[in-house]
Amino acid sequence: MAGHTSSTNENQILSTDGLKKSFGGVMAVDGLDISIEPGELVGLIGPNGSGKTTTLNLITGFLSPSDGEISLDGKDITNKKPYEVSTLGVGRTFQISKPFGRLTVVENMMVPNVSVGPEERDERIWELLEELHLDHVAENRADELSGGQKKLLELARVLMLEPELILLDEPAAGVNPALMDEIIDDIKRINNRGTAILVIEHDMSVISALCERVIVMNAGRQVMSGTFEEVQADDQVREAYLGGT
Numbered sequence: 008m009a010g011h012t013s014s015t016n017e018n019q020i021l022s023t024d025g026l027k028k029s030f031g032g033v034m035a036v037d038g039l040d041i042s043i044e045p046g047e048l049v050g051l052i053g054p055n056g057s058g059k060t061t062t063l064n065l066i067t068g069f070l071s072p073s074d075g076e077i078s079l080d081g082k083d084i085t086n087k088k089p090y091e092v093s094t095l096g097v098g099r100t101f102q103i104s105k106p107f108g109r110l111t112v113v114e115n116m117m118v119p120n121v122s123v124g125p126e127e128r129d130e131r132i133w134e135l136l137e138e139l140h141l142d143h144v145a146e147n148r149a150d151e152l153s154g155g156q157k158k159l160l161e162l163a164r165v166l167m168l169e170p171e172l173i174l175l176d177e178p179a180a181g182v183n184p185a186l187m188d189e190i191i192d193d194i195k196r197i198n199n200r201g202t203a204i205l206v207i208e209h210d211m212s213v214i215s216a217l218c219e220r221v222i223v224m225n226a227g228r229q230v231m232s233g234t235f236e237e238v239q240a241d242d243q244v245r246e247a248y249l250g251g252t
């Protein structure tokens with residue numbers, strides 16, 4: 008069975024095959040098979056506790072799976088360490104942004120270990136700060152930023168490593184609605200340049216504005232994948248949401 012899936016993995020930037028993670032008796036992820044095409048912008052939704060964040064933690068190596076495989080560009084990355092996964096081209100932001108609060112915005116941008124010289128690094132930093140509307144707060148301490156600006160800083164920092172795939176964990180949480188429209192445009196622009204994005208989000212207006220495809224999880228498994236309209240119209244999905252609350 009593994010042989011069958013690995014032959015199709017080469018066209019996918021990311022795929023999980025029978026992925027499982029248990030915490031004691033809780034099966035947080037329970038045989039998850041999902042895949043992302045290069046350049047896709049995909050939403051990952053599901054009720055609280057359905058395993059979304061655990062899935063991100065497994066893909067990025069923050070957790071080891073109990074079973075199953077994860078491939079990136081057709082290569083097995085199961086059990087790789089977080090820094091290895093990041094070096095291989097996967098960027099990730101967190102539900103609660105964690106910039107280095109005492110460092111300035113620019114200093115935060117110097118944290119990723121880029122493989123270019125200092126001049127090119129600085130050029131990249133300023134391009135990204137400008138693109139993500141942070142150039143005017145570049146010398147401010149990161150803990151002085153608003154919730155939305157912290158999310159943008161985290162995204163800018165991830166982009167320093169020019170990832171092929173970015174995993175966003177709740178980009179709308181704690182962001183004021185005015186800035187959210189800007190963040191939606193930023194995410195779309197980054198995706199239009201060819202970066203694949205998988206986004207976990209509870210705010211369905213953000214999912215419908217962003218995603219060409221939505222994967223629905225419940226109880227650690229994929230229950231459906233389709234356009235936002237298809238997913239919204241599905242009885243099983245409604246049941247999953249109602250069952251989870």
Ligand SMILES: Nc1ncnc2c1ncn2[C@@H]1O[C@H](COP(=O)(O)OP(=O)(O)OP(=O)(O)O)[C@@H](O)[C@H]1O
Nearest residue numbers: 030033034035053054055056057058059060061062
């Ligand atoms: N480190 C852990 N130790 C024990 N149980 C955990 C751990 N992390 C997650 N779980 C459990 O695994 C299940 C899936 O949690 P997870 O956070 O992945 O869900 P989620 O879909 O991201 O939820 P939310 O939408 O609330 O963020 C839950 O039952 C949760 O309590």
